[in-house]
Amino acid sequence: MSLIIKNLHARVVGGQTILNGLNLEIEKGRIHAVMGPNGSGKSTLSKVIAGHPDYEVTAGDILMDGKSILGMEPDARSRAGLFLAFQYPMEIPGVSNANFIRAALSARLAEGEELEATEYYADLYEQMDRLEIPRNFTSRSVNDGFSGGEKKRNEVLQMAMLKPTYAILDETDSGLDIDALKIVSAGVNALRSPDFGALVITHYQRLLDYITPDYVHVLVGGKIVHSGGPELALELESKGYDWIREEMAEPALA
């Protein structure tokens, strides 16, 4: 079982094509990292998988455990087991974190079923403690006035609460100092299991010191141009992306 991205072409609605035949398979139990220079399509990839309405898929497919999710609304994708940790989480004034997460969990229940409040808070506090989030966080508005680090911790907290099958982490390391990075990474690592697959999108190798990927892919010009093991990330860190671009430019030999 896996999340399969098959020959994906996507563009901004009515605009420029950004993804050009991207192929990727994220198996349960595996963590894949996608790295790439600015403008290569990293964030577009995460938004297209989650179903952002600003983008349209012009060819290809995204299959979750064998089923295409392209016709599904973003909320249906989420309820089916997909999670996107945002690079820039939105601030929602007046809605408390506790109510927000409760609403997300309630959306997964059958009609007429209600979330059991005591269990909910027990679970919430346990996950918060793991991420070193203070208790007053529950009554604060979603991401409102949060530091970059707090926002990213909140993303990982939501992920831990919603227990997705597949998670896309979009530059979760950006805006984090080293301590926050360690905490957030520990939160992600805690979710590692044979029933969980993740796609970690990052610009820097630093995050991969803490979340060791099984595979590393290089995204350039809207498609995966190179794949390898964790060592590829180190190579990219020391050599940059130019050598890959040069390799691509070389004529293919017979």
Added chain:
Amino acid sequence: MSNALLPFEPSPESSLLPAWFRDQQHAAARRYESLPSPTRRDEFWRFTNLKALDLQDFAPARPLSKDAAQELAERSIGVEDSVASLVFANDCLVSIKTPAALPKGVLVLPLAEALDRHADLVKDHFMREEGVLGAEKFSALHRSSIRNGTFVYVPKGIRIEAPLQTFHWLAGASQAVFPHTLIIAEENSAVTFLDWFQSADNSRGLGCGVNDLWVSKNSTVRYLAVQQWGREVTSLHSNTTQVAEGGSATSLAMHLGGRFSRSESVSHLNGQGGRSDMLAITVSDGEQEFDQRTLQDHQAPHTGSDLLYKNALYDTAKTIFSGLIRVGQQAHHTDAYQKVRNLVLSDEAEANSMPGLEILADQVRCSHGATTGEINPEELFYMQARGICKKDAYGLITFGFLNEVLERLADDTVRAKLQSTLQARLQGH
């Protein structure tokens, strides 16, 4: 508009009111009849749907049967930790409950009784100012027609932590009620009071209410009004606050019901260091119209006022906000803020905002602003990406938008009650 509404009918209840008060009422009735009806040329009535002010079909509400009144009393829950609860149905007192003894000297009485037993206190404070934002005629109507209401007096140094509350029920077709609340907080006292305006049925009706808050030196008054009249009710309401030196007033109105609702709110900052927070939430849908006029009147140095009005508009609803910050010559070092925010959830809804400033003093900090916007699609996507469907996401974001006003309340129980009232109002959208 016609003046066919008979503003003052001698009724069994009113004949019990003291003669001096009835004389005032007769004079007010004559004033009501002689004052001109508002026109749209009048700045105070700009954009207002004046047809809504045709009151000729209404008559002072008839008392309900004992059983009907009792049933309404049972439906009057409000905040559960309240230390005094009054219930009026069609302006007749149904019940008054004080679960625990109030501190010595505190008075929580039906106004009719206070007129009798504390005439001097009432005379000094009752409707000292009438309709300065346009509703002069309707203030006269109120004064002429009032039969009862709530009178709260908190003596010097007494701070009541738990809230007091009153329910005003309107029942039956074409009935008019005239709810009144008078709160006098003496030096260093504190009190929190809630007014609930509710309909027993879906009939047309008129609610024409007034409340006066007297905030003495270093005292704190929090006044909360929940207007949830039925959908066919015309609501006219005036709130006047007088803040003395070092006093602090918070008034918060939730405008949820009615067909046409006009509310005027005035805060006079008369003493140095006085402060007034003027808050309002409006949820408007269908063909509802909410017309809100405000005045932040700074007449003493180092005074502060902070106004935050938030409106959510669905369907073909219409809102009007017109507010003025006036800083008098003596009011140096004033801090005054005025913010109106409209969340428009339908292409056919209409939000009008007219903020204003008039500054005659030096060294003041004033700002005002009005914004009108829609739901941010990125917020919507964020919620959807967590599995929350579009409809629920709209509801949550709208709730959050309005809840920012409730977050300014310090009292957890009151805030929680108002939050659940708001949530219930947003259900179905």
